[in-house]
Amino acid sequence: MIIKINLLFFGQAADITGKASWNFSGITNTLELNEKLIENFPGLQTIKYSIAVNRKIVRENTILNNEDTVAILPPFSGG
Amino acid sequence: MKRTDKYQRYQRQILLKEFGTAGQEKLSVARILVVGAGGLGCPALQYLAAAGVGTIGIVDFDVIDVSNLPRQILYTEEDIGKPKAETAAKKLKSLNPGIEIKTYNIKLDNQNAIEIIPGYDIVIDGSDNFSTRYLINDACVLCNKPLVYGAVLRFEGQVGVFNLTTEQTKTKTNYRDLFPEPPDPSSTLSCSEAGVLGVLPGIIGILQATETIKIITGIGKPLADSIISFNALNNQFYECSIPASVDSHRQMPKNIKEFLKFNYEWFCGASSVNNEISVQEFDALRSAGKITIIDVREQGELPEVNEFLFIHIPLSRFKESVAEISTKNKIVVFCQSGIRSRQAVKILNEVSGEYDAYSLKGGIIEWKELQENISV
Secondary structure (H helix, E strand, O other), X not given: OOXXXXXXXXXXXXXXXXOOEEEEEOOXXXXXXXXXXXXXXXXXXXXXXXXXXXXXXXXXXOEOOOOOEEEEEOOOOEO | OOHHHHHHHHHHHHOXXXXXXXHHHHHXXXXXXXXXXXXXXXXXXXXXXXXXXXXXXXXXXXXXXXXHOOOOOOOOHHHOOOEXXXXXXXXXXXXXXXXXXEEEOOXXXXXXXXXXXXXXXXXXXXXXXXXXXXXXXXXXXXXXOOEEEEEXXXXXXXXXXXXXXXXXXXXXXXXXXXXXXXXXXXXXXXXXXXXXXXXXXXXXXXXXXXXXXXXXXXXXXXXXXXXXXXXXOOOEEEEEEOOOOHHHHOOOOOOHHHHHHOOHHHHHHHHHOOOEEOHHHHHHHHHHOOEEEEEOOOOOOOOXXXXXXXXXXXXXXXXXXXXXXXXXXXXXXXXXOOOHHHHXXXXXXXXXXXXXXXXXXXXXXXXXXHHHHHHO
16 A cells, blocks of 8 residues: 655645645655655755654654644744 | 732633632742843733733843834834834733833943842843853853743744743753754844744734743643744644753853853954954964964974064963953954964953954964065
8 A cells, every 4th residue: 555644734844845735755764754854845955844744753763654743943033 | 019900900810720819929029030121022022011020120122123123012103213122011011000110221331130030030032143142141151040932034933931940841952952052143144134924923922921921820731842933824833852961061151250241242253253363363362462472282282482572372261361361452362373362362262251362364384384485
C-alpha cells in the first residue's frame, strides 16, 4: 500500500508553496519528506522550520504512517 | 478600594464558581511583566489591568508612531511621539486605579532582564524580534518564570506557554524546544515588511492574557508545552505539543554568568555580520600590531607556522578553553581553509559580545600561497 501524508503549511512555508495544505504519497519518514518538500518547493530551502507529526513537534527522523498529518512551522517574530 | 467596591467591580468574574473571591485575591497579588507594549502588549495589558492584576510591569523603549494605531489600541492620535511604556501606564491607571503599574522605558538587554524578571511571577512576550525573544526565553528559564509567548505575521498568530510545570506536564519546555535556532535574518520577514492584519495581535494578545489569568488563578488547563497557531483566513486553530529536547538546549546559556555574556543580536543575525578577513587584511593587521592570533587546527596539522606568534587551541576543545582568552585585542582565528575558524568565531561571539574576532578567509593555506607569491 502506498501511504498518503497530509501536509499543513504555516507562515512563510505557506507563502513559498502557495498552499495551506497539500499531500504526498510514497514517503516513509520525515527525512524523505524533507527531501521531497525541497524537490517540489525549492524555496523552502531558504527558510528554517520545525516539523510536527500528528500535532507533536519532532526533532529526529520520524516514521510516517498512512494518513499522518505533518505541519511545517517556520518561526515568526512579529508583535 | 473598599471591599464592597472591589466586589462590585469584579463581580462578573467572581461569580464564576471556578474563580470566586479566591481567584480575585490571587490576581490582586500577582505580578506580571509585559515585554513590548505594541500589538500584542496593548490588548494583553488592557485585559490584565481590567481583570485586576495587582502589579503590572511594562517594558518598552519605543515611542508611538501613527502606523501603530490600527492595532496598538491603547494609543490615540494625541499620543504620537510619546513613549509607549508611560502612555500605556497612564491609560491603564485610568482604566483601573486600584492596581500598580511600573514602567521600564528601556530596551531589554541581558543585564536589565536579569534584574527585572525575578521581581515578577509571569512574563508575557510581546516583543517583535528574534533576539529579544531568545533573550526573554533564556532569562525566564534561568529565573524559573513561566513565559507566555505570542507572535504574529500577516494573517497568522501563535500563542504558547513555556517553562511551566502543571499536573498534566511534568517537564518544562521552552522556546528553544520549538525553534532551537533563530532563522537567517535575510530569510525572515517582520510585520513592517510583510504586514499584519490589525486584529491579529489583538486575538493573540488576548489569548496571552487569558493564559496568564488561567496560570495565576489555577483555572483550566494552560497551554503548557504546546502552542496554538491561528489562521484568520480559514479560521483554523492548530495545536501541537512540544517535547523537551536536550539537543535544543545545547546553545542555551547554562547559568546567569553565561547568560550575561551571551550576544543575542549576534546569535540571531550571525550571517549578516561580516567577520571574515582576507589574507591581505590579516597581514596589514599583523604589521599594525595589537592582534591576538589563534590556530584552531588539531595537534600536528600541517603546514607548520613559524612566521608569527599565535595561541594554539584546537576546535575540538575550543568551547571549554574560551575562558582562557582574555584580550581586548582584535582576534584573528585561522585553520587550514577557513571553515573551522568561522565556527570558532561563532563560538567566541556566543560566549561573549565583547570579543572582536575574525576568521581568516581561505585559511593558512591561502596565507602561505600569498607569502610564496610575494617572495617570488
